Amino acid sequence: MNKFGSSFFAAIFALSMLSIACVASAERNPIELTSGTGAHLDILMEDEFPSATKCAMCHQKVFWEWASSNHAYASVSPMFHKFEQAVNALTDGTMGTFCTRCHQQVGTQKGEPRELPLWDRSIVAREGITCITCHRVNAQFGKVNGERHINPGTIYDPVYNTGDSGDNFPEVIENQEEYRISNTPGKPGTPIHGGVSVFEQIGTSEFCVSCHQVKVNLGIKLEVVWEQYRDSPAFRKGVTCQDCHMGKIPGEAKGYDKWPTAIVNGRVVGDLDKKHSNHAFYGPGYPIAHPGIFPFNPRALRWSIKEWLTFDYxxxxxxxxxxEKLKRGEVDSPEFPDTWADPEDRLWARHIVKQNQKLLVDKKLDRKAVMENGSRIDGPFFDGDTPQVGKPLNIRFRVTNVDEGHNLPSGSLGAQPEIWMNVAVLDPDGERIFESGYVDSYGDMADIHSLDVAAGKIAYDEQLVNFQTKFLTTNIKGTDREMYLPVNFDVDQKPFLRPSAVPTSVQNHPPLVRMEGRSIPPLGWRDAKYKVPAEKMTKKGTYKILARMRSRAEPLYFMKFVGATQDMERSINEWMLDIHPYAVEFEVK
Incomplete structure (x- = not known):
């Protein structure tokens, strides 16, 4: 599925590239790794870890697909920063770089401190899982909890890809003047990499393992999608992660788009029908960052992250x-920060925000397609007697994971992601007589974590069907309880996550912390059963059942726990997704 045509790239890319060279040096915040090295070492380090903006000069389509991807978002995500800081604070720093070595691998490898704010990091570190994170790796790491190594090198050093990716590269090198490129420093032309070396693992599922199958130091697994995949029908058929997450149909292994390898200074390189792997990396995740900061847009580098955060989008x-109304005095003038006092700057910033929001529209469509292509809801089925007045109504839906590759939802992370059923029954007068899966005033399900349930403002949802995995922790008092972090808060004033004295392979989890999986395995199903009380069934006539699954990346109670801002909470709910919503009418006699 080609998300953008060539005219889109020509319009956006030509303009955006004009600003890269002049803003990159001004935007970069040097990180002095050792005393006395100064900016010279920083410039060298920047050159050894090229930004995606350099790759974009010839790989425009890939760049703009990646720009709004979850890979590009990995370092920017405000929820990642809140979550990571909260865990490190709770464990007195014993988590170390566990999170940043995947989300900000370039920055971690460069020696940028774990706690360094995003706005003080190098541009390439802000890019998260950027081009070189994959294409400058030529070692098979496996289950290493994100402890990978990127081969340092300037833009002129080789990149790594599957076997046929460099077939047309010799043609470009042999005709450097015609393509107006340079593969050595000091020569005029667009700088390009010095070659394409074969590294076949980058095209296999095994390449994804190092960050998508991880566990914290006490042995609890936070990402389990690789284990789910290894035990799946997709693995046995030879279907790879890339087939579903980089193909032409989000979430389905139905082939790939076609696109040339590169477009170098307006000249097409390679076959127009060449296999194209979509670097949007389809998935259920979504951004809640300021739209001037994400998607990654080179034109936005004109302003710093701190400056963007003061722009009220x-x-x-x-x-x-x-x-224009403000100029004529027809609307009240806000008290603009100095950065945004000039209306020309505000107009330009709004243009960038609108451009990014258009990219996010496509991301929303891809996200919905992934979730609906991987699931199905059947029903309602009426178990027992025919629906009658004065008798309880027993309703059942069957939720099926039609995805062959991993569970629904996949991954884990305890508190995230959320998928639950929302079912309501309306009587002949349109009055809602039953609902399960409703949310509180914050947007959370009415389970034991709901703040409104705890305050007695709404009723506990006794029939809730929730597919969200939970951490279960044992504390000083009471039995196991559901928690959103694998930390035994009651045990010590400063919890210290220690490795287990017993191999976790024996118990399959560390002592005092385990996970309660509720997700549906590949091609599996689970019944969602509901009972409408007899006293609610008081009228004869046509009733209506409304059903849907709902999906969200984070629960609000967890966001509040880690100190999320109100805008983050608002954004997380704005992206809430309704999956397979539909209505069915039935008769009650």
Whole structure:
């Protein structure tokens, strides 16, 4: 599925590349790794870890697919930063770089401190899982909890890819003047890599293992999608992660798009029908960052992250009509920060925000396609007697994971991700007589973690069907309890996550912490059963059942626990997804 045509790239890319060279040096915040090295070492390190903006000069389509991907978002995610800091604070720093070595691998390898704010990091570190994170790796790491190594090298050093990726590279090198490129420093032309070396593992599922199958130091697994895949029908058929997450249909192994290897200074390199792996990396995740900061847009580098955070994108700042009214005094003037005092800057910033929001529209469509292509809801089925007045109504839905590759939902991470059933029954007058899967005033399910349930504001949802995995922790008092982090909070004032004295392979989990999986395995199903009380069935006539699954990346109670901002909470709910929503009418006699 080609998300953008060539005209889109020409319009956006030509303009955006103009700003890269002039803003890159001003935006970069040097990280002095040792005393006395200064900016010279930083420049060298930047050169040894090229930014995606350099690759974008010839691989425009790949760049813009990646720009709104979860890989590009890995380092930017405000929830990642809140989560990571909370865990390190709770465990007195004993988690170390466990999170950053996947989310910010380049920065970690460069020696940037774990706690360094995003705005103080190098640009390439902000890019998260950037081009070189995969294409400058030529070692098979396996289950290493993210402890991988990127081969340092300038833009002129080789990259690594599957066997046929470099077939047309010799043609470009032999005609450097025609393509206006340079493969050595000091020569005029667009700088390109010095070659394409074969590394076949990059095209296999095994390449994904190092970050998508990890466990913390006490032995609890936080990412288990690789284990799910290894035990799946897809693995036995030879279907890879890339087939579903980089193909032409989100979430389905139905082939790949076609696109040339590169477009170098307007000249097409390679066959137009060449296999194209979509670097949007389809998945259920979504961004809640400021749209001036993400998607990754080279034009946005004109302003720093701190400056972007002061641009009120939810207001009308930079909207042409609003700015004209402001100029005429027809609307009240906000107290603009100094950065945004100039209306021309606001207009330009709004243009960038709108451009990024268009990219996010495509991301939303891909996300919905992934979730609906991988699941099915059947029903309602009425178990027992025909629906009658004065008798309880027993309803059943069957939720099937039609994905052959991993569970629904996949991964784990305890508190995330959330998928649950929401079912409501309306009587002949349209009155809602039953609902399960409703949310509280914050947007959380009405389970034991709901703040409104705890405050007595809403009823506990006794019939909730929730596929979210939970951590179970044993504390000083009471039995196991559900928690959203694998930390025994009651045990010590400063919890210290220690490796287990007993091999976790014996118990399959460390002592005092385990996981309660509720997800559905590949091609498996689970019944969602509901009972409407007899006292609610008081009218004859046509009733209606509304059903859907709902999906969200984070629960609000967890976001509050780690100190999320109100805008983060608002954004997480704005991206909440309804999966397979439908309605069915039935008669009650």
């Amino acid at each position: 939810r207001a009308a700042w930079g909207d042409a009509d609003w700015e």
